[in-house]
Amino acid sequence: MHQIQGDTRISPLLGERVTGVSGVVTGVRAFGARGFWLQDPVGDGDPATSEGIFVYTDEPPTVAVGDAVLVDGTVEEYYPGGADGGAQSVTQLTDPATTVVSSGNEPPAPVELTGADLPRRYAPRGDETAGGSIEGLRLEPERYALDFYESLEGMSVTIADAPVVGPSTEYGELWVTLRPQDHPTPRGGTRYASYAASNPGRLKVESLIPYAERPFPEANVGDRLDGRTTGPLDYDSFGGYTLAARELGVVGDGGLERERTRPQRGGELAIAAYNVENLHPGDPAEKFERLATAVVENLAAPDVLAVEEIQDDSGPTDDGTVSAEETLRLFTEAVVAAGGPRYAWRGVDPADGADGGQPGGNIRNVLLFNPERVSFVDRPGADADTPTEVVTRGGRATLSHSPGRIAPADEAWTDSRKPLVGEFRFRGETVLVVANHFASKGGDQPAHGRFQPPDRGSERQRLEQARAVREFVREVHEVDGARRPANVVVLGDLNDFEFSATVAELTADGLLENTLDSLPPWERYTYVFDGNAQVLDQTLVSPAIRRYELDVVHINAEFADQASDHDPQVLRFRP
Structure with missing residues (x-):
């Protein structure tokens, strides 16, 4: 897995057909961009190389969380929203041939995401010779938040008791923060204070649980996503890095109320x-x-x-x-x-x-x-x-x-x-x-x-x-x-x-x-x-x-x- 991901945003094996990629399934997405996430439970110990990857199946996946599998597939960099939009890519395997070796295995332990481990600097400066792109730069997860998230792309992560800073939407998503101390608003949000203050603690949360089994919760700013929320770390063009939750916490009501202004006085x-x-x-x-x-x-x-x-x-x-x-x-x-x-x-x-x-x-x-x-x-x-x-x-x-x-x-x-x-x-x-x-x-x-x-x-x-x-x-x-x-x-x-x-x-x-x-x-x-x-x-x-x-x-x-x-x-x- 780490050989496919490499230590930059672009796979060193881009376009190649790889065989015998082994790992344990950590998440299954049966809607939208259908596929599953695969993770090596051992890894190479290099913090810059991810041990997870998304396998794009197009059809509904036939594997389950906990399956140990072998996958043959073609390495691809997928740009959500199209390459012209400026989003980052997702390293994935396409046209897969999958063999289930065993089932019922314990998924690899998720990486716990906390504000203490998250760098305060948001992103490295892009390579001017590459039009300002950061794709060719070696990841520095200890220095930049975007590098930190990218080093975990496709891996299982978990958050606990996270404050909600972006309300839930009709698309089944909400935003939490790992760093509520960054530019807080009195009503529980996170303020965008300058171009240099991108608030790296923000993280989007979506659910892998079918809506019929569990509707996505309604949440306002100031609420809290209580308990554990666990799943693979994904990326899309609408919001960036996203926790695709196979286990979703419970929304705790923060009691947010709508404001009322005072009436104008006679001469106002x-x-x-x-x-x-x-x-x-x-x-x-x-x-x-x-x-x-x-x-x-x-x-x-x-x-x-x-x-x-x-x-x-x-x-x-x-x-x-x-x-x-x-x-x-x-x-x-x-x-x-x-x-x-x-x-x-x-x-x-x-x-x-x-x-x-x-x-x-x-x-x-x-x-x-x-x-x-x-x-x-x-x-x-x-x-x-x-x-x-x-x-x-x-x-x-x-x-x-x-x-x-x-x-x-x-x-x-x-x-x-x-x-x-x-x-x-x-x-x-x-x-x-x-x-x-x-x-x-x-x-x-x-x-x-x-x-x-x-x-x-x-x-x-x-x-x-x-x-x-x-x-x-x-x-x-x-x-x-x-x-x-x-x-x-x-x-x-x-x-x-x-x-x-x-x-x-x-x-x-x-x-x-x-x-x-x-x-x-x-x-x-x-x-x-x-x-x-x-x-x-x-x-x-x-x-x-x-x-x-x-x-x-x-x-x-x-x-x-x-x-x-x-x-x-x-x-x-x-x-």
């Missing part, structure tokens, strides 16, 4: 942002009800609500529909039914198929507002291709079109949602609100992948988008000047971190301030991805807004039962 303007995850009329009524109840009860019915991912009235059906009037009617009626205000809304329909997102859905940003508390200044005439401009009226910055889109023809917005800006009046003061949904991280190399550091190629488009928004804000500032600067709020799903170059571009020259900086570091997260609590949604304000209060309202991202995958946030201030 409350502006919120919420990604409602591809909302359309075909969604179950329960989704509309849950989102609406959250707006009323958890967000305390904000005066202005910027919503992202509102789909058109036919949802993902690609039939040329671009209007979202029915989607918005259902949503706002659900808010009323939940005891909230009757929100009005303003938006600009996109051109069909031009704004990215789920094909056919035509997602867009929309501004909802409570007309009993705030008024909207309508300046009609904008369409998908018409930019709104900064226009001087009475010595103040106003909009040529309200609502309108910022620079929709700019290449920065190719296949991406265009920012929607609206002009509001509150207690005699003008407030410009810019709702955003920047380009996604799709196509980026994964943090756990074979290229280190990973290329964040999608960031280049978000940088251009940030420049376009900041240029708009700069034009507003130039009109209003320093004596009476404008109230500008830029918010929404920026699809990037608070420490990213995207946000640095937005806040350059002091035109905008990131309100997340007002929160303690451990409170800065709106999304949970691969067990990392991280920031994607943000609210920025112009210098005129000096005193404000931001609240990230944790109601979705940490929970298995989600109405959306994002947590909303509410900004309160006195214009």
Whole structure:
């Protein structure tokens, strides 16, 4: 086994047919990529060489855990998700011929994974002559967490009483951490604090137990996977190293509760942002009800609500529909039914198929507002291709079109949602609100992948988008000047971190301030991805807004039962 695995990520016997590979079966997967794991119970004593391997059978395996077998097969490096995605490979045997020598053997003792044995450094730096790949580097399991996990690829491992840091999903998976002391959040998660803080203790857990025998447990952040969870260490492109459990622990309830923000006071303007995850009329009524109840009860019915991912009235059906009037009617009626205000809304329909997102859905940003508390200044005439401009009226910055889109023809917005800006009046003061949904991280190399550091190629488009928004804000500032600067709020799903170059571009020259900086570091997260609590949604304000209060309202991202995958946030201030 160790001769096949070698001491790098690529087998020295790649492509060769090997015979008489002996070991004991430690796990069987009868679904998905079907096969079984085989482990040498003796080994060579080299910590860099794994003693386990996956045998891909394609058909349901006919072996059982505890079988001693002999396998002939071809050595292959399989890239989950395809080689172009940047994931690491899994060394495996394909086209196997398997002979069962005996059954009922005790599987090799699993390696116990603990935070004490796990290196704090996440990954080695890739070989620049190989495009930044780490595949050809000799594994150093005592120095790097990715090397440590790779040295155990295919071997039986076990964890005990592990904190859950990523909720269970519909795909039967959850994330735990072996190092709960790394960047903890007050609610039991692990925060992604910088590109250098990848939190190596995170580990995905899946089950090899058929669902009919034991449904995968529901787990929230802050719960605990109690008892022993044991099985082979696998790897896939969605989450990286994965414990494929033949024995699964029991989820202990951590008592996580959904947060509620306080209501705004009479003189306070409350502006919120919420990604409602591809909302359309075909969604179950329960989704509309849950989102609406959250707006009323958890967000305390904000005066202005910027919503992202509102789909058109036919949802993902690609039939040329671009209007979202029915989607918005259902949503706002659900808010009323939940005891909230009757929100009005303003938006600009996109051109069909031009704004990215789920094909056919035509997602867009929309501004909802409570007309009993705030008024909207309508300046009609904008369409998908018409930019709104900064226009001087009475010595103040106003909009040529309200609502309108910022620079929709700019290449920065190719296949991406265009920012929607609206002009509001509150207690005699003008407030410009810019709702955003920047380009996604799709196509980026994964943090756990074979290229280190990973290329964040999608960031280049978000940088251009940030420049376009900041240029708009700069034009507003130039009109209003320093004596009476404008109230500008830029918010929404920026699809990037608070420490990213995207946000640095937005806040350059002091035109905008990131309100997340007002929160303690451990409170800065709106999304949970691969067990990392991280920031994607943000609210920025112009210098005129000096005193404000931001609240990230944790109601979705940490929970298995989600109405959306994002947590909303509410900004309160006195214009």
